[in-house]
Amino acid sequence: MCGIVGILGREPVAERLVEALKRLEYRGYDSAGVATLEGGHIARRRAEGKLRNLDLKLHAEPLNGTVGIGHTRWATHGAPTERNAHPHATEKVAVVHNGIIENFRELRHSLEAAGHVFRTETDTEVVAHLVTDEMNSGKAPIEAVAAALPKLKGAFALGFVFDGAPDLLIGARRGSPLAIGYGDGEMYIGSDALALAPFTDRIAYLDDGDWAVLSRNGAEIHDAAGHKVERPQIRSQASSFLVDKGNHRHFMAKEIHEQPEVVGHTLAYYLDMANDRVRLPKLPFDIASLKHVAISACGTAFYAGLIGKYWFERFARLPVEIDIASEFRYREAPLEPGGLAVFVSQSGETADTLASLRYAAQHGQNILSVVNVPTSTIARESHAVMPTLAGPEIGVASTKAFTCQLAVLASLAVAAGRARGTLSEVDEQRLVAALVAAPGLMAEALKLEPQIEALARNLSKAKDVLYLGRGTSYPLALEGALKLKEISYIHAEGYAAGELKHGPIALIDETMPVIVIAPYDRIFEKTASNMQEVAARGGRIILFTDAKGAEEAGVETEATFVLPDMPATITPFAYAVLIQLLAYHTAVVMGTDVDQPRNLAKSVTVE
Numbered sequence: 001m002c003g004i005v006g007i008l009g010r011e012p013v014a015e016r017l018v019e020a021l022k023r024l025e026y027r028g029y030d031s032a033g034v035a036t037l038e039g040g041h042i043a044r045r046r047a048e049g050k051l052r053n054l055d056l057k058l059h060a061e062p063l064n065g066t067v068g069i070g071h072t073r074w075a076t077h078g079a080p081t082e083r084n085a086h087p088h089a090t091e092k093v094a095v096v097h098n099g100i101i102e103n104f105r106e107l108r109h110s111l112e113a114a115g116h117v118f119r120t121e122t123d124t125e126v127v128a129h130l131v132t133d134e135m136n137s138g139k140a141p142i143e144a145v146a147a148a149l150p151k152l153k154g155a156f157a158l159g160f161v162f163d164g165a166p167d168l169l170i171g172a173r174r175g176s177p178l179a180i181g182y183g184d185g186e187m188y189i190g191s192d193a194l195a196l197a198p199f200t201d202r203i204a205y206l207d208d209g210d211w212a213v214l215s216r217n218g219a220e221i222h223d224a225a226g227h228k229v230e231r232p233q234i235r236s237q238a239s240s241f242l243v244d245k246g247n248h249r250h251f252m253a254k255e256i257h258e259q260p261e262v263v264g265h266t267l268a269y270y271l272d273m274a275n276d277r278v279r280l281p282k283l284p285f286d287i288a289s290l291k292h293v294a295i296s297a298c299g300t301a302f303y304a305g306l307i308g309k310y311w312f313e314r315f316a317r318l319p320v321e322i323d324i325a326s327e328f329r330y331r332e333a334p335l336e337p338g339g340l341a342v343f344v345s346q347s348g349e350t351a352d353t354l355a356s357l358r359y360a361a362q363h364g365q366n367i368l369s370v371v372n373v374p375t376s377t378i379a380r381e382s383h384a385v386m387p388t389l390a391g392p393e394i395g396v397a398s399t400k401a402f403t404c405q406l407a408v409l410a411s412l413a414v415a416a417g418r419a420r421g422t423l424s425e426v427d428e429q430r431l432v433a434a435l436v437a438a439p440g441l442m443a444e445a446l447k448l449e450p451q452i453e454a455l456a457r458n459l460s461k462a463k464d465v466l467y468l469g470r471g472t473s474y475p476l477a478l479e480g481a482l483k484l485k486e487i488s489y490i491h492a493e494g495y496a497a498g499e500l501k502h503g504p505i506a507l508i509d510e511t512m513p514v515i516v517i518a519p520y521d522r523i524f525e526k527t528a529s530n531m532q533e534v535a536a537r538g539g540r541i542i543l544f545t546d547a548k549g550a551e552e553a554g555v556e557t558e559a560t561f562v563l564p565d566m567p568a569t570i571t572p573f574a575y576a577v578l579i580q581l582l583a584y585h586t587a588v589v590m591g592t593d594v595d596q597p598r599n600l601a602k603s604v605t606v607e
């Protein structure tokens, strides 16, 4: 979603603002802008579309100010036009904003009644006018911001610069993340440490409700109640090199190919590979005495959680309830105190997942998060964190974060099974040995890329695609459909294969590709019957299976992809690679913006 940067520099900052914004591109955006003080007065350059358009504007009309703010906007209120692009400004203040100001309509009405003239449809513009209104009543910039913030409702991060104040930058955080960077005679704000990495590795994260007044000498941080507070400075690990695509055409391709390595790292963190045992960090609750697990997440992370549910229930005989976070947060689930609530999130900033976490914490749950960004809000608000070691995921469509989430959930489920006595030591060794083999099998799956690429050329002509699977292949079917629709814009649906007869079979005709994920397992025959039903109606079957599955399928397929035999526990890892490759190559054929698909954001910090 929107990205924020701000620099109080010693030299002109416009170029560096854009450089930092480029590092936030992965969050998704549809317009961008910067504001600096030129001769003490606010000057802005903004552009629709990609950052190169902003670059061109700055080239034509350079900005030379040494204090400035920048923004990539993912439209919520108002179309993604130049007029609605941030920074928004009055003659007194310029502001950049990530999140949603929920009470913007009321504020706008009262400000308009007081004579303020609005020029955009955005919720953000009210912040500029609200602060201006406070300044018009005689307040200095800092007091004006302090007076304005409590009047705003919603979740947001903000950055401000002020006309006539060349040594002042203010940042505020409620809900959406904001980091402060400490340089040598320079100070920075940014949505994350990755944006600031070229300038500094000394970072402090604002807590919820904090706001910070920056000068070139440092920062004074206030909490929501207005008390001065200290937030620890940490050394960020974010690389100052722009994470690059290596020799791949897209970040998504690179991230798909990285999976054997990063899943291997993640497994090595949780498993004692020499002895085929699980080795979890110490958890602040007793897994053995748990009665219930609640998992909550969004999108792809939700599907990882759904596969986790199958594992927890099978290995640890622990009942698991799983919810889409946007539902969980409002459905008022009764939670018996002492239960375990697990939150799965790549970014660790997803608004619905965070709200669900807070609900569970208020209801006495032990909070465990599986996150890829260990400094994220979700990680910081959890009682225990099990990081995925996927490294920065830049492609908007999640790939390596998903399989690393599987690695963590599988390790946890096996550990739970051991602690609860539902798995023997021999079972543990068998399961761990299987997990250790997963990266190698993912590498095998990558070898099928040329055939998948060929299939993608056909698939790109389809209007609708159906994905089917049973057991842990059912969440994979959902994930396959999500991946395809989000990057190729082809309509796709995932179904439990057993559900076919209950509705979706009506869609089957000779134009409909049906992708069946069916490793040969104890329920393969059931899926084979479903394939018969599809074949009988002329549907085009594309089968992902193994040698035995290919032999026993009993139907003619348009294409069959054969993976090596593998233990059932690790099929989601290897088969995930195939569905990712298929979505990726179909999108490439379609010519879409694979890494930044339309309308999508990497980190969904609004509801």
Ligand code: F6R
Pocket (backbone or CB within 6 Å): 298, 299, 300, 301, 302, 344, 345, 346, 347, 348, 349, 350, 353, 396, 397, 398, 399, 482, 483, 486, 602, 603, 604
């Ligand atoms: C799909 C995708 C999204 C995210 C979802 C949750 O490819 O990336 O569905 O999985 O927005 O995001 P995180 O994991 O950051 O909470």
